Amino acid sequence: MMTKVTGSPFLNVREQLFSLHLSVRRELGIIARVAIIFSRRGLDIASFSLEEAGQKEFSRITLRFHGNSAQLDSVCRDLVKLVDVERLTVDEWNESDISSQFDYGQRALT
Amino acid sequence: MTLRSGAEILIKELELLGVTHIFGYPGGAAINIFDALYDSPIELILARHEQGATHMADGYARASGKLGVVLVTSGPGALNTVTGLLTAKMDSVPLLVISGQTNSGNLGKDAFQEADVFGVTLPLVKHSRLILSVDDIAPSVRRAYQIATSLRPGPVVLDLPKDISAAKIDYVPSSLAKEDAAVAADLSPQQILACQKIASLIMASQRPLLLVGHGTMISGASPEVARLAETLQSPVTNTLLGKGGFPEQHPLSLGMLGMHGNAYANYATTRCDLILSIGSRFDDRINGCNERFCSLAKKLHIDIDPGEIGRVVQPDAAVCADAKVALREILRHVGPLPTVEWLRELREYRESHPLRCDSAYSAAGTPGVGLPVRAAQVLQSMYEAAPREAVVTTDVGQHQMWAAQFMLTKAPRTWLSSGGAGTMGFGLPAAIGVQFARPEATVIAVVGDGGFQMVQAELATAAIHRLPIKILIIDNQCLGMVRQWQELFYHNRLSSVLLEGNPDFLALGAAYGIKGFYIEQQDQMQAMLQEALAYDAGPCLIHARVISEDNVWPMIPAGRSAEDIVLSPPAVALPMPTGST
Numbered sequence: 001m002m003t004k005v006t007g008s009p010f011l012n013v014r015e016q017l018f019s020l021h022l023s024v025r026r027e028l029g030i031i032a033r034v035a036i037i038f039s040r041r042g043l044d045i046a047s048f049s050l051e052e053a054g055q056k057e058f059s060r061i062t063l064r065f066h067g068n069s070a071q072l073d074s075v076c077r078d079l080v081k082l083v084d085v086e087r088l089t090v091d092e093w094n095e096s097d098i099s100s101q102f103d104y105g106q107r108a109l110t
Numbered sequence: 111m112t113l114r115s116g117a118e119i120l121i122k123e124l125e126l127l128g129v130t131h132i133f134g135y136p137g138g139a140a141i142n143i144f145d146a147l148y149d150s151p152i153e154l155i156l157a158r159h160e161q162g163a164t165h166m167a168d169g170y171a172r173a174s175g176k177l178g179v180v181l182v183t184s185g186p187g188a189l190n191t192v193t194g195l196l197t198a199k200m201d202s203v204p205l206l207v208i209s210g211q212t213n214s215g216n217l218g219k220d221a222f223q224e225a226d227v228f229g230v231t232l233p234l235v236k237h238s239r240l241i242l243s244v245d246d247i248a249p250s251v252r253r254a255y256q257i258a259t260s261l262r263p264g265p266v267v268l269d270l271p272k273d274i275s276a277a278k279i280d281y282v283p284s285s286l287a288k289e290d291a292a293v294a295a296d297l298s299p300q301q302i303l304a305c306q307k308i309a310s311l312i313m314a315s316q317r318p319l320l321l322v323g324h325g326t327m328i329s330g331a332s333p334e335v336a337r338l339a340e341t342l343q344s345p346v347t348n349t350l351l352g353k354g355g356f357p358e359q360h361p362l363s364l365g366m367l368g369m370h371g372n373a374y375a376n377y378a379t380t381r382c383d384l385i386l387s388i389g390s391r392f393d394d395r396i397n398g399c400n401e402r403f404c405s406l407a408k409k410l411h412i413d414i415d416p417g418e419i420g421r422v423v424q425p426d427a428a429v430c431a432d433a434k435v436a437l438r439e440i441l442r443h444v445g446p447l448p449t450v451e452w453l454r455e456l457r458e459y460r461e462s463h464p465l466r467c468d469s470a471y472s473a474a475g476t477p478g479v480g481l482p483v484r485a486a487q488v489l490q491s492m493y494e495a496a497p498r499e500a501v502v503t504t505d506v507g508q509h510q511m512w513a514a515q516f517m518l519t520k521a522p523r524t525w526l527s528s529g530g531a532g533t534m535g536f537g538l539p540a541a542i543g544v545q546f547a548r549p550e551a552t553v554i555a556v557v558g559d560g561g562f563q564m565v566q567a568e569l570a571t572a573a574i575h576r577l578p579i580k581i582l583i584i585d586n587q588c589l590g591m592v593r594q595w596q597e598l599f600y601h602n603r604l605s606s607v608l609l610e611g612n613p614d615f616l617a618l619g620a621a622y623g624i625k626g627f628y629i630e631q632q633d634q635m636q637a638m639l640q641e642a643l644a645y646d647a648g649p650c651l652i653h654a655r656v657i658s659e660d661n662v663w664p665m666i667p668a669g670r671s672a673e674d675i676v677l678s679p680p681a682v683a684l685p686m687p688t689g690s691t
Contacts, residue, residue, distance in 0.1 A: 028240060029228060036232055077417040083237045083257060 137183020140210030164194025169543030185223030200530025236264030309443035325389015326355035505537035505561030
């Protein structure tokens with residue numbers, strides 16, 4: 001069963017620092033798979049970390065990149081297609097605080 | 111204790127999954143797998159280049175709906191499948207490429223014929239796996255099958271080091287769980303609501319347009335599309351890959367839209383008040399200019415891939431579901447629409463802007479006798495001579511567009527063309543794959559002299575197996591589509607598009623023992639084509655020499671919208687296209 005990917009609420013084109021959190025299956029090459037989604041679009045990743053998160057089978061990737069909302073939408077669509085990505089959430093980083101957070105998609109394990 | 115090697119386990123698992131044909135090319139790293147194949151009922155079709163093998167498996171998969179399987183060796187063998195992987199990924203084709211690999215202990219040491227296949231193919235696959243233990247083989251193969259064939263199909267790569275293929279474990283094959291490629295037959299409550307919203311928007315429309323894409327074929331939704339079109343009395347247009355999803359000969363069909371689609375299908379997009387995409391991803395060849403595409407219309411989208419909904423076009427309503435299942439729900443809530451005026455408007459536009467296949471030099475002298483042929487005429491004649499259910503594969507270029515325009519498609523899975531990737535060399539090997547999938551079908555490969563030469567070695571494969579495919583070479587002695595762009599946008603500065611030194615194609619075919627037919631003049635067409643179609647002792651080559659200075663019309667230059675369609679050779683130079691390619 002699928003979950004519909006909700007549309008991006010970010011409608012402007014100014015550049016922002018986006019923070020992405022992925023829950024991923026701990027499979028060989030998962031970092032490479034995630035990273036090339038950015039490099040193929042000419043997007044630079046500002047920071048990237050992978051750590052175990054409680055369950056041994058899943059790990060958590062946190063990455064930040066500078067881009068506009070259209071680029072965010074594009075990478076998120078590719079990220080949720082990855083078989084090893086179980087869940088993706090996105091924060092919009094503001095001077096004040098994390099101003100909004102939305103769930104870009106949750107894949108039901110097939 | 112039944113000790114089985116990794117290679118034997120791999121082959122056994124493929125047998126259990128119902129694989130009957132593998133297309134491939136051997137080598138040292140894969141030799142254990144080829145040894146296991148020796149005792150297997152699976153037939154390995156030996157190609158002459160791994161790219162050919164990949165396109166054969168692709169054609170096999172597109173024609174049958176089953177998984178296409180490729181087996182190659184490490185290093186250059188595996189990397190020769192890369193273009194075929196892109197082709198399959200872009201067109202959502204279920205493909206499994208298994209490559210041998212150097213011993214697992216050698217990985218990263220630049221061993222003989224070692225290549226980072228996993229790394230190279232990362233962006234080209236739906237999923238991939240480097241197998242590092244024998245226990246992993248059976249679950250990996252099953253998972254690969256499931257991933258490749260379910261939801262939106264796509265290619266999967268399994269990389270198998272030689273020592274893993276040789277290692278033995280105690281293996282008893284377990285029966286398959288019946289979850290392969292299972293599509294949810296029931297819609298969720300949210301999906302049902304989405305279908306109802308789509309239906310209510312449809313019922314408010316007076317100028318609807320159904321857009322049939324490849325997803326219609328993949329989900330087997332042609333009967334539902336036909337029912338919907340006839341219930342609503344709505345016109346239907348199709349993408350390049352959607353050909354056959356709705357019969358193009360049907361009175362409600364407008365044929366193909368897009369960059370080289372006909373004028374009336376594109377006109378319909380500028381005038382419709384609602385467009386429903388059934389398994390089409392609104393590719394740039396269809397839209398032209400996103401902001402102005404279907405500017406008067408509500409946009410509805412049925413697609414199984416949530417990543418495609420809203421990616422290019424913001425839909426007014428959409429459902430992420432299998433097209434067949436979704437349409438069945440939508441059909442429960444719709445009825446006839448008042449489309450009489452709309453259909454009349456389209457019919458009148460079609461009569462005043464028909465897609466014509468003019469005879470060359472038709473203005474001068476007696477038509478037909480002793481005059482050169484245009485590509486479109488040959489293709490029109492082939493369409494008329496061939497059985498309606500013939501399966502057509504094409505290569506890439508002008509001939510592909512003319513074939514799409516003039517060879518109307520009636521049934522699903524009878525039109526195979528490299529759409530998203532536009533891979534030259536696809537046509538001939540794909541036809542070979544089709545004939546293996548459907549031995550009883552008439553299979554016609556429409557190829558250009560350029561693309562054909564990229565894969566001409568596969569003539570051997572066709573000849574050995576006596577596949578009765580008809581290879582129609584549209585020979586204009588140039589790379590026609592690029593030549594057209596250079597003529598229209600680059601002041602006719604023809605750079606590297608003239609194909610000098612083409613072989614005598616019939617002599618080349620004869621060298622493989624393949625029968626040949628030659629067409630150079632209009633009055634030869636019918637007889638030659640009929641004779642070729644009747645010939646079934648093996649493959650045949652039909653060498654059609656056509657005029658070079660010929661352009662595909664209509665054309666919507668890249669980046670422009672359907673309103674800017676160019677119907678005939680322009681009097682003034684066209685501005686450089688803003689879109690790409």
